Amino acid sequence: FIPLSRVYLGVHFPTDLLGGYILGAVLLLLYLWLEPGAEMWLRGRGRAWQLGAAVAVPALLMLLFPTEDGVTTGATLMGMAAGFVLERSWVGFEAGGAWWRRLLRFLLGAAVLVGLYVGLRVAFSGAEPALLFRFLRYGLVGLWGALGAPWAFGRLRLAETRR
Known part of the structure; x- marks a missing residue:
């Protein structure tokens, strides 16, 4: 609800929210993809x-x-x-x-x-x-x-x- 409040307050446009959601989803997917290999690599050190x-x-x-x-x-x-x-x-x-x-x-x-x-x-x-x-x-x-x-x-x- 916080992102929606930013639009309501006029601080951001709805497209800002969409961009933030997309960026967040991409970063989450990237993390989920890279994390198992990175953890194994770090544990090997x-x-x-x-x-x-x-x-x-x-x-x-x-x-x-x-x-x-x-x-x-x-x-x-x-x-x-x-x-x-x-x-x-x-x-x-x-x-x-x-x-x-x-x-x-x-x-x-x-x-x-x-x-x-x-x-x-x-x-x-x-x-x-x-x-x-x-x-x-x-x-x-x-x-x-x-x-x-x-x-x-x-x-x-x-x-x-x-x-």
């Missing part, structure tokens, strides 16, 4: 190579888009990508479990995420260089979501882990 890619790709994006939004996106992606690589080998998080455990994981994970986001925003307020501290903040937020939370859930026995 060592952890060091995977971590290198987890750092290099977002770093390239941040170099191409050295703005607040570019750093926000790149740092979050870098933290998450590195976290996923490390989580797979260090934690082995299993997402299943009783509904109440999943609810507790959500509440705890969201609380820490908000705490990191707000706490680091306050701690780094006015600190220079601003983009560096923005990078640290969003990188840690991404790392928490991909590695810190699964590790904490395993330690608190809110989730099963393979490690």
